[in-house]
Amino acid sequence: MTPDLKNEQEASVAILFSCLFSQSAQPGEAQIEQLSRMLVLCSRFRGNNLSELSATALQLFTQEGARPLIERAAPLVTPEFRETLFCMVCELMTQDGQLPESSSELVGLCALSLAISVELMRSILTTYLLRNRYNVQIIE
Numbered sequence: 001m002t003p004d005l006k007n008e009q010e011a012s013v014a015i016l017f018s019c020l021f022s023q024s025a026q027p028g029e030a031q032i033e034q035l036s037r038m039l040v041l042c043s044r045f046r047g048n049n050l051s052e053l054s055a056t057a058l059q060l061f062t063q064e065g066a067r068p069l070i071e072r073a074a075p076l077v078t079p080e081f082r083e084t085l086f087c088m089v090c091e092l093m094t095q096d097g098q099l100p101e102s103s104s105e106l107v108g109l110c111a112l113s114l115a116i117s118v119e120l121m122r123s124i125l126t127t128y129l130l131r132n133r134y135n136v137q138i139i140e
């Protein structure tokens with residue numbers, strides 16, 4: 001049985017996990033650490049058990065897949081947090097300064113589902129691609 005998403009935090013983590021696990025069948029330790037750091041440093045997740053949020057997100061992703069989960073989770077994200085969450089998605093998806101075509105479709109779906117305008121989506125995505133262009137690749 002598919003668990004219900006109860007709140008913005010569960011929905012947001014589900015979206016982030018969908019992006020991370022769609023990009024790589026088995027994300028590396030550095031990617032998991034980056035996502036964990038983003039969640040810990042974001043006050044929106046304060047007071048939530050991040051292990052539980054992550055376990056729920058992973059279960060939902062495994063059962064539903066990225067596209068249906070993102071579409072289902074996005075309406076639970078409040079309007080004032082949508083742009084920030086989209087930036088988190090872009091940061092996660094462009095950590096090597098590139099965005100493969102398969103990943104760009106998912107980023108576009110996130111933007112559409114979160115009601116991010118095309119202009120803003122392009123600006124944010126370009127910023128993260130430029131910012132992460134020269135990041136050192138961590139080989140695990």
